Amino acid sequence: MPKVPILMPQLGESIAEATILRLNIAVGDQVEQDQDLIEVETNKAVMDVPSVCAGDVLEIYAVEGESYAVGTVLGVLQVTEEELDRTGEQCMDATEAQPLPKNGDSSEANxxxxxxxxxxxxxxxxxxxxxxxxxxxxxxxxxxxxxxxxxxxxxxxxxxxxxxxxxxxxxxxxxxxxxxxxxxxxxxxxxxxxxxxxxSPMRLAVAxxxxxxWSRPLATVARPLVMDKILDHRRGQDPKPGPALYILRALALALAENPTTAGYLIGESVVHPRSFDIGVAVQVEDGVLVPIIRNADSKRLKDLVEEYHEMVSLARARKLPEEATQHGIATVTNFGTFGLTWGTPIPLPNETLILGLSAGVKRPVWSEQAGAFIPVTEAEIDLTFDHRVVDGGGAGMLLNRISELLQKPEDL
Incomplete structure (x- = not known):
């Protein structure tokens, strides 16, 4: 009977290999077309390798925890002639490259x-x-x-x-x-x-x-942000926007007003963004993923909530498609969820800026109107930037503008 290879598929434009997380099959199992056979992990997501046709599992070469290049033979299916004709798949022959050895064999490939x-x-x-x-x-x-x-x-x-x-x-x-x-x-x-x-592949990617x-001159500026108006506005929303989404929307609007602060320095030219696609850092196991919210400057806050929650959920499940993590111009990170009151986040190498939000803390702040100290919830927003593109003054003005926009959350 014909044999069809189970291959490590091309899981994304820039993905060269993946690590085997779990084998969902065993030798002798009967599988259907499009059945998920193997769960794999790339440096960005967890994905499944589906069966290209129905048949019986004849051999399994993949080993859990090992990494294999795209195109590697992970196993073999035995199929009927009718199934081969129906799917148009090609069967293996003796001239094909030898698959990887089974676990325990001594080989450079393993x-x-x-x-x-x-x-x-x-x-x-x-x-x-x-x-x-x-x-x-x-x-x-x-x-x-x-x-x-x-x-x-x-x-x-x-x-x-x-x-x-x-x-x-x-x-x-x-x-x-x-x-x-x-x-x-x-x-x-x-x-x-x-x-x-x-x-892990994720840790290597982050490193x-x-x-x-860090090969660029990075600097960080910060300022306090009174959160009370944001928190009051958030209580009246259904579904509720996350605090990071308020920050993301304000950052997109501020950058749309002054796009030069998010430019790239390439040689002797500053390349300006053509769209304001902002990422949000999501903590996952052994790393961070950054899904991108497209055209965040042109969508109202209430219209971004569902997209934001969906992206964050996909990121936490390691199910983000590759295109959802590409070509952002800046990132927002809410490190306040860990109780941190300040930080110096580092922008991705293809971005000039990253804006961090710390945990909110009750503090007494002097009110000229009341003539007394009043309690407010205050957080710190920290902006790390490529100092080749943005100076401290420009970064400070951007941060001040973001703070101004956040004091009118109903307009976001």
């Missing part, structure tokens, strides 16, 4: 993607590096003094799948504090017996994005 330290023989495994697919605008770091990495050191780091940030904990013995290959080998031997875990974000 090696752990994390750094392997010394083996019993005293040597090093060459790792299979995982390259997170996070798009951005990286800026090369300078090469001088202690930051200089020799060609020999760079070659050794490439063998081990290390980046410059990974050796920041090592005290260099070379000229100007430069880290040498010997320093690296001694450090790896020192931490050889320390407990370590494999970084890669933050490394590239």
């Amino acid at each position: 090696e752990d993607a994390t750094l392997h330290f010394k083996t019993d023989g005293g040597g090093y495994h060459e790792p299979k590096p995982v390259e997170p697919n996070v798009k951005g605008l990286p800026v090369p770091a300078g090469k001088g003094g202690a930051h200089y990495i020799s060609p020999r050191m760079r070659a050794r780091m490439m063998e081990l799948g290390l980046r410059a940030a990974d050796i920041s904990a090592i005290s260099g013995s070379g000229g100007g504090g430069r880290v040498t290959v010997e320093d690296l080998e001694n450090f790896l031997e020192y931490i050889e017996t320390w407990p370590h875990t494999k970084a 890669d994005a933050m490394r590239r974000s």
